[in-house]
Amino acid sequence: MSTTEQRVAIVTGAARGIGAATALRLAADGRAVAVLDLDEAACADTVEQITKAGGRALAVGCDVSDEAQVEAAVARVAAELGAPTVLVNNAGVLRDNLLFKMSALDWDTVMGVHLKGAFLMSRAVQKHMVDAKFGRIVNLSSSSALGNRGQANYAAAKAGLQGFTKTLAKELGKFGVTANAVAPGFVVTEMTAQTAERVGMGFEDFQAAAASQIPVQRVGRPEDIANAIAFFTGEAAGFVSGQVLYVAGGPLN
Template structure:
């Protein structure tokens, strides 16, 4: 989803900083953006680390200009039933999703408020509504929704909006890994999921990229503090 979003935002006219744990893991996305005629920068950063986040944001500002649009998309899963869930499983997921979004948002808000314009989009999930075997992930994604609404209240007077996109089943490496974990082929897993989705198909990364694109646009200037479920049917 991050790669598809980076490419879409580049086409929208943004210079894109692609962030991951290492710069090497950003290389394919950066290359795709540049091949498409856009500007991109690979940034290695652990979003759980405040010092690394500060350094990354400063580097982005130096090379691409003030970061006035932020998509908090970093995420991991450590799925298990509650009685099997370890403290590390809990802490790791909460740290990447919630602490990471907090640190990144705090670091960029100074650039946004100074510019009098900004857009923050946090990636939540339909799992925020509850999902078996995902107490940690569900809590993190629900927390992001509350975080988003609070950012909208605090930053709105500075011309900054904050919204969340909550994907349903999206065909990604993460959902492919889930299929493998439960002993299904990815095709079987997608077919099974599609049977329970109103539009009878699973989502594509481009579906999420399109939603993020709108929320970062001037057209969405009066949309803030909202959670948009991109799930092929009603949620929430």
């Protein structure tokens, strides 16, 4: 078994969508994967797909915005799968609204899951990475980081993750740890379906409208994002750190 095959990865928000696709891809690449989500039972399908394919996976329930739960979850992963040295901070929520309608709770919830969650998970896992002298952190940003109507909270959180990523790259690089961000454009997930509902469009029409504005003339799939994440987590990406990769089917102006 190669060194790569022995790595243990944690993917947050991995019960569905981009997180599930990422967990499956990392498992296919030979990692043992902790499939982490708010509802542990919801992780069962992702875990089953990995184990049926001959991989090792563990379902873990955790609210990433809760410090005690994060510490307990990472300790459990280390005990049951091994010390985690790959972390994908994918967990996210939407609380979209125009600024004058957005509540403080809407703001705090989005910041808590996206930004605080990435901070807590990274802080808990980095000790294992430093000990191993190897680590890969990938944070999920978004094209919304450039600004998006009705998403003041989400856009701010995703932009914040880019600054967080670059800071981690500077602090942890000397320990063999890289930190990068992947910023998806339009991807077919439950979250984009929620956005379509919010703006009063059918999801198929919403996708068609989005595809017409994308140079490659299609919308993204979770697997497209998982492929980019997989590159950043690999052994061969050791000289790539502090970068933000927009995976959006074309340039974003």
